[in-house]
Amino acid sequence: xxxxxxxxxxxxxxxxxxxxxxxxxxxxxxxxxxxxxxxxxxxxxxxxxxxxxxxxxxxxxxxxxxxxxxxxxxxxxxxxxxxxxxxxxxxxxxxxxxxxxxxxxxxxxxxxxxxxxxxxxxxxxxxxxxxxxxxxxxxxxxxxxxxxxxxxxxxxxxxxxxxxxxxxxxxxxxxxxxxxxxxxxxxxxxxxxxxxxxxxxxxxxxxxxxxxxxxxxxxxxxxxxxxxxxxxxxxxxxxxxxxxxxxxxxxxxxxxxxxxxxxxxxxxxxxxxxxxxxxxxxxxxxxxxxxxxxxxxxxxxxxxxxxxxxxxxxxxxxx
Numbered sequence: 486x487x488x489x490x491x492x493x494x495x496x497x498x499x500x501x502x503x504x505x506x507x508x509x510x511x512x513x514x515x516x517x518x519x520x521x522x523x524x525x526x527x528x529x530x531x532x533x534x535x536x537x538x539x540x541x542x543x544x545x546x547x548x549x550x551x552x553x554x555x556x557x558x559x560x561x562x563x564x565x566x567x568x569x570x571x572x573x574x575x576x577x578x579x580x581x582x583x584x585x586x587x588x589x590x591x592x593x594x595x596x597x598x599x600x601x602x603x604x605x606x607x608x609x610x611x612x613x614x615x616x617x618x619x620x621x622x623x624x625x626x627x628x629x630x631x632x633x634x635x636x637x638x639x640x641x642x643x644x645x646x647x648x649x650x651x652x653x654x655x656x657x658x659x660x661x662x663x664x665x666x667x668x669x670x671x672x673x674x675x676x677x678x679x680x681x682x683x684x685x686x687x688x689x690x691x692x693x694x695x696x697x698x699x700x701x702x703x704x705x706x707x708x709x710x711x712x713x714x715x716x717x718x719x720x721x722x723x724x725x726x727x728x729x730x731x732x733x734x735x736x737x738x739x740x741x742x743x744x745x746x747x748x749x750x751x752x753x754x755x756x757x758x759x760x761x762x763x764x765x766x767x768x769x770x771x772x773x774x775x776x777x778x779x780x781x782x783x784x785x786x787x788x789x790x791x792x793x794x795x796x797x798x799x800x801x802x803x804x
Contacts, residue, residue, distance in 0.1 A: 490792065497784050501777075508776045509550050512769050540566075553773070563770035567763070572774050576756065582652045583755035586678075586747075589671045593679035598686035599729070603722065605687065606694025617687065625684045633750045636677045647673040650752040674751045678744060686729060693725035 537543055541552065556563060562572035605617040624632070641649035648654075648670050657666040697703060698721060706716050748757035756775060763771040 490788070493788050493791075497788075500784060501781060504780045505554070505773075505777055506550065508773050508780070509553065510546060512772045512776075513546050513549070515764075515767060515769075515772075562774045565763075565768055565771050567766040567768045567771070572770050575759070575771065576774060576778070579754060579756045579759045582753065583748075583757065585652070585667060586671050586675060586744075586753065586755060589668070589675040590678040590682065590744075593675055594682040594686070597679055598683035599690065599726070601683065602687040602690025603694055603725070606691040606698070606725070607717070609691075609695050609698070614691075617691070621684045621687050624681060629681050630746045630750065632681055633674070633677055633746055636673060637750060640673055652754055670753075674747045674753060678747055690725060690729055693729075694721055697721040697725050 541549060544552075553563070560573070562576070564570070565572055565575055568575055601617050601620075605614045608614045637649055640646045652667060652670050653663060654666040654670075657663045703716060703720055706720055707713075744755075745757040745761060747753065748755045749761050752758065756778075759771065760775045762768075763775065
């Protein structure tokens with residue numbers, strides 16, 4: 486398996502190079518510049534021209550790309566034009582917040598989705614199955630940002646149960662106080678994200694349970710007199726959860742990319758909100774670094790999902 490993993494990583498190298506070129510060129514094609522209105526609203530065109538010149542923004546794109554790659558290999562992602570600090574430091578600070586929210590959302594997603602999917606499949610055609618299917622259909626039809634806005638309005642403003650902005654309270658002191666404040670700020674966005682993220686898992690797991698119920702090996706187990714609980718535990722659930730385990734790689738890396746909607750609506754200082762702000766201010770160095778990071782995470786998610794599936798299911802070996 487290690488040889489396969491190494492081969493996959495080597496194949497990813499040209500993909501990352503192509504991605505970096507596309508990201509860099511598309512970022513440079515954006516209209517506007519990072520200096521107009523951000524330094525001083527009264528800056529003259531001559532001052533803007535001078536700033537563009539000393540930052541190399543008038544150089545050919547291939548020369549700018551080469552300089553960016555050289556600095557990248559030295560661990561330098563450049564300076565943010567808007568925040569006036571190193572891009573690596575800026576992303577590192579936001580990545581911690583996104584990591585917390587991602588883990589919290591993923592745990593809630595699987596805690597909700599797996600019981601619902603199994604219960605719906607076990608009670609196929611009955612009232613619980615109908616209610617769960619209606620829940621998934623309705624949730625799937627409603628845009629994610631609508632769920633976030635409605636949830637924020639009801640639980641954040643009307644009921645005032647949860648905070649509506651930020652990732653931690655400024656008044657929290659100490660480890661446990663900070664941890665409690667961080668969890669408190671994550672409950673509402675994490676729960677809303679988890680409710681939306683359960684839809685595909687519930688539907689897929691329900692179908693897997695139903696297929697397993699009517700499979701030949703389950704019929705054979707019932708004919709041998711195996712108790713129904715053991716059939717579900719040792720045959721139906723074990724085989725139904727195998728594909729769900731493979732989603733873990735996509736879930737981890739997908740959430741680490743940062744939910745743009747969630748972080749924007751809740752003003753949560755993560756990588757998603759940083760990406761939106763960077764586009765608004767034409768902060769090219771941050772845009773290219775984030776998009777490249779998101780692309781690499783997606784490639785790693787594909788590899789990680791294949792590895793997980795190969796580990797949990799001995800019948801499958803990634804090739």
